[in-house]
Amino acid sequence: MTDTSNATRLAELRLKHGRPPASPAEPSAPPRDKDLRKSQPRFRGLEAGHRACQGCGEALATRLVMESAGPDVMIANATGCLEVFTTPWPESAWRVPWIHSLFENAAAVAAGMESAMKAKGHRTKVLAFGGDGGTYDIGFQSLSGMLERYHNVLYVCYDNEAYMNTGIQRSSSTPHAASTTTSPSGKARMGKRHLKKDLLSIIAAHHIPYAASASVAYPTDIRRKVRHAMETEGPTFIVIHSPCPLGWGHDGSVTIEVARKAVQCGLFPLVELERGEVCNVMPIRQPQPVSEYLKLQSRFRHLFNDKDPRALEERQHLQALADHNITLFNLRGDQADPMDTAGMDTVRRGGPVH
Amino acid sequence: MTHVLTRGAYALPGTSLAFKTGDWRSTEKPLHHHRKAPCHDACPAGEDQQAWLARLQEGNLEGAWLELVKANPLPAITGRVCPHPCETACNRKHMDQPIAIHNVERWLGDEAISRGWQYPVTTPSAEAPKVAVVGAGPGGLSAAYHLVRLGYRATVFEALPEIGGLLRAAIPMTRLPRSIIDAEGERLLALPGLELLLRQKLGRDVSLAELRSEFAAVVLAPGCQKSRPWDVAGAVPQHLHEGLHLLKEWIDHGWLPEARRVVVHGGGNTAVDLCRIMKRNGAEEVHLLTASGLPGPDTDPDDVLNVVPRELEEALEEGIQIHPHVTINRLIMKGSVFTGVEMVSLRKLPGQDGRKRRIPFEGTERLLHCDMVVPSIGEIVDPEGIEEILGQHKYLHPKDDTCELGDHPGVYVLGDARGDRGTVAAAIGDGRMAALTIQRRINGAEPLPPDTREVATFDKLNIEYFDRTERAPLRKLPVAERNDESEIELDLTGPEAAAEARRCMSCGNCLACDNCWTLCPDNAVIKTVEMASDGTHYVFDYDFCKGCGLCSAECPCGFIDMVPEDTVLPAATT
Ligand SMILES: Cc1cc2nc3c(=O)[nH]c(=O)nc-3n(C[C@H](O)[C@H](O)[C@H](O)COP(=O)(O)OP(=O)(O)OC[C@H]3O[C@@H](n4cnc5c(N)ncnc54)[C@H](O)[C@@H]3O)c2cc1C
Ligand SMILES: Cc1ncc(C[n+]2csc(CCOP(=O)(O)OP(=O)(O)O)c2C)c(N)n1
Ligand code: SF4
Ligand code: SF4
Ligand code: SF4
Numbered sequence: 065m066t067d068t069s070n071a072t073r074l075a076e077l078r079l080k081h082g083r084p085p086a087s088p089a090e091p092s093a094p095p096r097d098k099d100l101r102k103s104q105p106r107f108r109g110l111e112a113g114h115r116a117c118q119g120c121g122e123a124l125a126t127r128l129v130m131e132s133a134g135p136d137v138m139i140a141n142a143t144g145c146l147e148v149f150t151t152p153w154p155e156s157a158w159r160v161p162w163i164h165s166l167f168e169n170a171a172a173v174a175a176g177m178e179s180a181m182k183a184k185g186h187r188t189k190v191l192a193f194g195g196d197g198g199t200y201d202i203g204f205q206s207l208s209g210m211l212e213r214y215h216n217v218l219y220v221c222y223d224n225e226a227y228m229n230t231g232i233q234r235s236s237s238t239p240h241a242a243s244t245t246t247s248p249s250g251k252a253r254m255g256k257r258h259l260k261k262d263l264l265s266i267i268a269a270h271h272i273p274y275a276a277s278a279s280v281a282y283p284t285d286i287r288r289k290v291r292h293a294m295e296t297e298g299p300t301f302i303v304i305h306s307p308c309p310l311g312w313g314h315d316g317s318v319t320i321e322v323a324r325k326a327v328q329c330g331l332f333p334l335v336e337l338e339r340g341e342v343c344n345v346m347p348i349r350q351p352q353p354v355s356e357y358l359k360l361q362s363r364f365r366h367l368f369n370d371k372d373p374r375a376l377e378e379r380q381h382l383q384a385l386a387d388h389n390i391t392l393f394n395l396r397g398d399q400a401d402p403m404d405t406a407g408m409d410t411v412r413r414g415g416p417v418h
Numbered sequence: 419m420t421h422v423l424t425r426g427a428y429a430l431p432g433t434s435l436a437f438k439t440g441d442w443r444s445t446e447k448p449l450h451h452h453r454k455a456p457c458h459d460a461c462p463a464g465e466d467q468q469a470w471l472a473r474l475q476e477g478n479l480e481g482a483w484l485e486l487v488k489a490n491p492l493p494a495i496t497g498r499v500c501p502h503p504c505e506t507a508c509n510r511k512h513m514d515q516p517i518a519i520h521n522v523e524r525w526l527g528d529e530a531i532s533r534g535w536q537y538p539v540t541t542p543s544a545e546a547p548k549v550a551v552v553g554a555g556p557g558g559l560s561a562a563y564h565l566v567r568l569g570y571r572a573t574v575f576e577a578l579p580e581i582g583g584l585l586r587a588a589i590p591m592t593r594l595p596r597s598i599i600d601a602e603g604e605r606l607l608a609l610p611g612l613e614l615l616l617r618q619k620l621g622r623d624v625s626l627a628e629l630r631s632e633f634a635a636v637v638l639a640p641g642c643q644k645s646r647p648w649d650v651a652g653a654v655p656q657h658l659h660e661g662l663h664l665l666k667e668w669i670d671h672g673w674l675p676e677a678r679r680v681v682v683h684g685g686g687n688t689a690v691d692l693c694r695i696m697k698r699n700g701a702e703e704v705h706l707l708t709a710s711g712l713p714g715p716d717t718d719p720d721d722v723l724n725v726v727p728r729e730l731e732e733a734l735e736e737g738i739q740i741h742p743h744v745t746i747n748r749l750i751m752k753g754s755v756f757t758g759v760e761m762v763s764l765r766k767l768p769g770q771d772g773r774k775r776r777i778p779f780e781g782t783e784r785l786l787h788c789d790m791v792v793p794s795i796g797e798i799v800d801p802e803g804i805e806e807i808l809g810q811h812k813y814l815h816p817k818d819d820t821c822e823l824g825d826h827p828g829v830y831v832l833g834d835a836r837g838d839r840g841t842v843a844a845a846i847g848d849g850r851m852a853a854l855t856i857q858r859r860i861n862g863a864e865p866l867p868p869d870t871r872e873v874a875t876f877d878k879l880n881i882e883y884f885d886r887t888e889r890a891p892l893r894k895l896p897v898a899e900r901n902d903e904s905e906i907e908l909d910l911t912g913p914e915a916a917a918e919a920r921r922c923m924s925c926g927n928c929l930a931c932d933n934c935w936t937l938c939p940d941n942a943v944i945k946t947v948e949m950a951s952d953g954t955h956y957v958f959d960y961d962f963c964k965g966c967g968l969c970s971a972e973c974p975c976g977f978i979d980m981v982p983e984d985t986v987l988p989a990a991t992t
């Protein structure tokens with residue numbers, strides 16, 4: 065582009081976005097829209113008015129993903145809370161093309177959308193969203209197929225660790241010892257008997273360019289990971305730990321606190337993998353005891369029953385699982401790091417530090 | 419293909435906005451609540467440190483200074499001599515170390531001097547009421563400044579040929595260079611509507627009755643000019659020099675009596691300053707005998723030696739020997755020659771009426787050989803010219819922080835003369851309060867009620883969002899290089915001051931960190947370019963807020979409260 069066309073383009077952009085003109089010769093923008101909502105300095109891919117519960121981690125995580133991914137995206141959404149609370153007929157909270165088909169086939173639908181875009185010569189990036197039920201369990205084979213066929217799709221799993229939309233049934237992502245309606249704690253068992261599935265390792269085995277875990281407690285980290293995935297050609301995968309106040313049994317006001325503790329105790333490690341190899345982790349500054357995380361949630365309440373000897377044993381089991389993660393991913397930083405669990409979310413006047 | 423999607427199969431973008439989830443709020447809604455920062459709450463001069471540190475964080479240096487001088491016109495002075503209770507109160511101490519507020523204040527004050535920033539004051543009208551101010555110490559100067567700021571004229575009567583009060587007469591140059599008093603004093607005296615009359619002493623050149631009839635109000639800020647009488651069981655040594663007098667002599671004429679071993683008796687700034695000067699001028703041993711205690715975990719805060727903490731530290735560095743919790747029992751004389759003191763341990767303990775008194779402990783008597791003892795136990799008001807309002811009292815006791823002298827309408831007393839003050843910052847704060855009260859009285863209103871805003875205590879913050887950082891370094895002249903003239907503590911550099919200001923956690927006020935905007939799951943926090951009426955760039959959209967309380971929990975500054983639906987913003991107070 066020549067200098068003059070650059071200048072014209074910049075003037076147009078200033079006008080469009082309501083910025084002050086560079087010179088008196090330039091036309092000035094009409095008065096700003098009175099609806100403040102419409103003049104927010106971020107992309108509103110997911111609007112207000114959705115019907116998520118108070119303090120919903122999944123709604124927050126999705127909004128954050130949309131801010132970093134949009135606007136030139138389209139979405140295939142699996143059945144689940146996200147799909148239900150964003151599209152109560154006849155409304156939609158989405159402001160991008162969005163398709164819902166079934167519980168089990170979001171990745172397959174996304175693969176089809178991506179192929180169609182490719183055929184039409186569009187660069188629009190296709191995203192696929194699903195809950196942990198839709199991802200770890202029922203949608204898993206279509207996900208695996210999409211990854212294997214190497215579609216240029218970013219798949220985001222909002223991991224709230226159970227089938228929440230149908231009333232808190234355990235999934236393969238539900239952590240060990242958590243109580244759900246289908247893994248209740250009682251005489252027979254202390255909540256879920258089995259372990260949380262190590263999905264990332266399975267994803268890694270597909271040898272895809274980029275896969276990562278993230279947490280709603282670390283929005284800056286989510287932004288960075290989503291942008292990286294958006295820039296990557298080929299299949300990418302992000303799982304975001306998203307507390308569910310109703311299903312986990314905590315107040316909506318502590319959603320971030322709960323998510324943060326999960327990361328800081330080591331139960332939900334934040335890692336990044338390229339071509340199946342761990343390439344980065346968020347070090348934990350001061351590992352917290354898992355009980356600090358567990359005691360915030362009523363799905364683990366039975367683990368604090370001092371009269372039941374199994375309670376301590378299960379707590380110790382979860383501690384051992386967290387410690388194992390810390391060793392496995394080498395999460396313990398040797399010194400304070402501005403990008404570790406204590407430094408990553410620091411703020412200053414004007415916004416986050418990082 | 420001419421298929422039409424059935425209405426059940428699609429929806430238009432963003433149409434969920436038609437559904438107002440605000441209806442879901444069952445009990446509480448979020449509301450911004452500006453609490454007082456602890457530093458501000460503790461500042462005797464009334465500065466809002468949070469507010470001016472915020473301007474520094476924005477890189478707006480002059481704006482920061484303008485914010486600061488809303489309360490304190492003399493920051494280069496207080497930045498040097500204030501015992502900084504703000505830092506003692508600073509929330510940051512619970513995380514790592516308090517903000518070095520006084521160092522930043524000093525740096526900003528010096529910056530204002532070198533850049534020639536001017537007070538934000540407009541010329542009072544020629545008919546504006548005129549107020550008399552007696553004394554040009556920090557209290558009187560502050561009162562005059564605030565009167566002019568509020569649109570009045572002020573005439574300052576000062577007995578001495580120079581302004582500054584104890585700042586100039588008693589505080590050593592090593593702590594407060596005279597060039598700084600000159601620079602800030604001259605800037606203040608150049609204010610429009612302010613008249614200074616030097617060598618005009620109340621009681622000698624002008625009477626209180628004259629002032630009361632000629633001026634709309636009279637502000638008395640004469641400090642304390644008379645030493646408290648001192649003796650030990652009725653005895654005093656020959657050639658007794660009293661502490662403050664000695665210090666003033668030394669500052670004016672450079673004269674000190676010769677002595678090898680000196681005992682200074684007292685527990686305030688004068689005593690400690692004098693010890694250090696005697697030591698620097700050749701005394702081999704200098705002992706400070708004080709009834710107070712040294713700061714420490716076991717010492718009651720109101721029992722601690724009443725000096726700026728870093729002064730004490732420097733005195734110890736320089737080899738002053740401090741004897742806490744003692745008093746002088748007896749003077750030891752060989753004939754008529756003074757050879758030492760007998761001291762005894764004591765404590766301040768509550769008696770049967772609950773009031774504390776000093777109880778010496780039998781059996782703890784011991785001797786200290788010395789050839790000079792200097793009492794430095796404080797001063798009282800000089801009654802000359804104010805006999806009718808002072809009566810038999812040692813101090814003028816105004817009724818409260820308004821500085822009004824109860825039985826004498828139109829007369830205001832501030833600073834050291836009140837008897838319950840004792841710092842430069844307190845005198846400056848009084849000057850402001852007196853001016854504000856005068857304004858209200860002239861307008862026929864009652865004085866401002868005491869400030870009862872809630873303090874943003876540490877538990878209100880979410881410190882997850884702040885990382886540990888080092889406090890700015892304090893550089894000092896090495897002990898060997900200290901002399902009578904050079905300033906001992908050195909200034910911060912610009913980048914150091916900026917970094918220190920960034921450590922401030924904005925307790926109780928919005929940090930503009932975006933947390934609420936970023937973390938609301940319902941897009942119910944709206945960010946604005948313009949400042950909203952509560953002084954922030956964020957507004958709650960109650961049409962959509964579900965009242966989850968997440969923003970409140972994650973606000974780092976304790977600025978968002980969850981409150982019952984019908985609550986309105988607490989009225990702003992200044
Ligand atoms: C050695 C020493 C060190 C100190 N160090 C510190 C310190 O580090 N930090 C700190 O915060 N505080 C310190 N102080 C205390 C501080 O100096 C005083 O609290 C403060 O100066 C009080 O201010 P003021 O305006 O009330 O009175 P002053 O400073 O005493 O000023 C009173 C003024 O009124 C004038 N005046 C008196 N009578 C009349 C009259 N009749 N007519 C006209 N004018 C009159 C006087 O000449 C004087 O200029 C120190 C005090 C001393 C003695
Ligand atoms: C094939 C099929 N089986 C069952 C359902 C019922 N169903 C709808 S949503 C849902 C749970 C979704 O759970 P998850 O994927 O974890 O998402 P969440 O709701 O927790 O976000 C189920 C079981 C369905 N829609 N389709
Ligand atoms: S951190 Fe800042 S606002 Fe909070 S008490 Fe300290 S100086 Fe004041
Ligand atoms: S986070 Fe959002 S929905 Fe929750 S209380 Fe705050 S403004 Fe309301
Ligand atoms: S969260 Fe941040 S931006 Fe929001 S009110 Fe608190 S300090 Fe201000």
